[in-house]
Amino acid sequence: MADDAAACTACGLSEGRTQVVFGDGSPDADVVFVGEAPGAREDEQGVPFVGRSGQLLDRLLAEELGVERADVYIANVVKCRPPDNRDPRPDEIAACRPWLARQLDLVDPTVIITLGNFASRLLLETATGITKLRGADYRYGDPPRHLVPTFHPAAALRGGAGVLADMRSDFGRARDLMAA
Numbered sequence: 001m002a003d004d005a006a007a008c009t010a011c012g013l014s015e016g017r018t019q020v021v022f023g024d025g026s027p028d029a030d031v032v033f034v035g036e037a038p039g040a041r042e043d044e045q046g047v048p049f050v051g052r053s054g055q056l057l058d059r060l061l062a063e064e065l066g067v068e069r070a071d072v073y074i075a076n077v078v079k080c081r082p083p084d085n086r087d088p089r090p091d092e093i094a095a096c097r098p099w100l101a102r103q104l105d106l107v108d109p110t111v112i113i114t115l116g117n118f119a120s121r122l123l124l125e126t127a128t129g130i131t132k133l134r135g136a137d138y139r140y141g142d143p144p145r146h147l148v149p150t151f152h153p154a155a156a157l158r159g160g161a162g163v164l165a166d167m168r169s170d171f172g173r174a175r176d177l178m179a180a
Helices: 002-006 040-045 052-065 090-107 117-124 153-159 161-179
Strands: 023-025 031-035 073-076 111-115 138-140 145-150
Touching: 031 090, 031 117, 052 153, 052 161, 073 090, 090 117, 111 117, 111 161, 117 138, 117 145, 145 161, 153 161
Parallel strands: 031 073, 031 111, 111 145
Antiparallel strands: 023 073, 138 145
C-alpha cells in the first residue's frame, strides 16, 4: 500500500513533495497516532514526526504509555508536505482520506490518538476544536475503537506546561483504555 501511495498524484501536494510520508511503526500496534501533515524533516526522511514534535511524542510514549515508537503506528491525515507548512486544504484531506482509512483498517488498533485539530475533526466528523474535544474518549469506526483526541506536540512546545499536562492526561486515558 505504501508503494501505491508513493505514486499518488490525487492532489497538488504530490508536485512539491520529496517523498510520501506514509506511516511508521508496528502494523500490529494497539495504538495509532494520527497527526496533521508532514513537515520539512519528515518530507526529507519519509518518516512522520522526526523533528522536535516527534522528540516530544517519543518522550510521551515512553513516560506515559511505557512503549517505544516501534510499538505504535504513526500516520498523518495527508501524506505529502503542504508548501511552507501551511494547513492542508479540504481537497487535499479528501484525496488522502482513503489512505488513512486503509491504514486504520489494516493496523486495527484498540485506541486511536488524534494529534491536533485536523486529525480530530476529520475522524470525528466535527467542526469542534481540539480544546473542547480533548479530555474524553469517543467511539470511532466499525468495529468500534476508542478515539482519544489530544493536542499536537507542536502546541505543547509552544503552549508550555499546561498543554503538556493536558497531553499527559490524554495519554493516560489512552493507556487505561488499552489495558481495559
